[in-house]
Amino acid sequence: MIPRWQTVLFVILLVASIVMGGVLWRLRERAHERQVTGEDPVPTQAPTVAPPEQATLLVANDNDNSLLPQTLSLPLPDSPGARAHAVLGKLLEIYAEPNAVHPVPGGPASIAQVFLLPAPNSDAAEAAAKGETDTGPELAVVNLTGAFAASHPSGLETETLTVLSICATLHANLPRVTEVRFLVDGQPRATLAGHADLTRTYLAADTAPTEGSHPE
């Protein structure tokens, strides 16, 4: 036999649970209504297309182990990070074309992200640490996709040219980028495809050649 007080307590708790469930359901509905009414489905601003600008790509050539500057007119965004992503995407698009002189499959999608950071051990890094803005040298961190690294042809020359052309292209279009590091799928990786070292920091200025010269 259940005591009377336990029966009363059970009924009270059951009623309270039902009431609380109803209140929560109503609160959820109100939140949804507020979210829907807060959005304006009517477009208020036309999509903008960045104006085309001159971009210099350092295109690798396997036949003579050289980097050849190639100037193109590209729509480049204002943001330096997006600009770096755009020029590198175009560079890899050239490498993915049929009959490319430096054939590498993958195309623009091979660049996952490009991050620009104040170069370590520089005034820019100290200014950033203090929360100040600075226009000093920058370190670019290029995050490649794993699919790109896996499909890259293996070889000293081809891997070296890919790395150096990325570094030189970044420096040509973003002169503040003086150092470049590489990640693959967000992780450090020993080599690109078995040869070129991806653990070191590359000095972008050293990789920028004069026209048609061999990378030193």
Next chain:
Amino acid sequence: MRWIDTGSDRALPACRRWIAARMREHPAVWVAVIALLVAFAQLAAPAKGQTPPAQKFVVVLDAAHGGDDAGGRIPHADGGSQQEKAYTLALNIRLRSLLGARGIAVVTTREQDANVENENRSAIANRANARACLSLHASQSGSGVHLFVSSLPPVDQGQLSPWKTAQAAYITRSLALAGVINSALEHAGMTVTLGRTALPVIDSMACPAVAVEVAPELVTGQAQPTDIDDAGYEANVAEALAAAIVQWRTGSQTEAPQP
């Protein structure tokens, strides 16, 4: 003929008396023996200011990849292909034989299809105190032979060399070695390209080091490039590399000791 005053023979020990007696019997033989001993002592003792004997000329050959690391796959003109690790081992063995026939001591980082870590390859080269180190590679990209020297900036030889940048103290010598190899390959009629690269194996080598990458040779008037393991092509590459090492040894003998 009296060679020794024997007035005090009685005071001499028995052995000295015996020697004196023999010398009296065969004086010419004993003069020859003494002269030989003096000459030997003169030859054995280094003269003052004389430089120590030159170090042994040792070459390190590093056949890249091996074991689980097959390296690149190099397609053949006939549709087949070859793994990079197999080609580098074959070239390594052929080059070792050619150098051995020329009286050059060779140390190799691997003699079979085995896993060898990059650190071990560099350590083998550094323990050998080598006068030249060649890292052998193969690729399908480009044409001819690609020569690479470390892209580390050159530094003066210090007391201690960081492991990852040990090659920095040898960059100048490595560039000179690459120049000698370039001349030998071009003399053999091959296409050669020169470059700098970041290759961990040679970056840690404390010796003049060059990475040699062999690619199919494009020949004018020939529709298909010559495969890297074509018998004639491989022999030409090995012969040219051996000739370059002999030339490098000749030049090294006239220069100051290694840093």
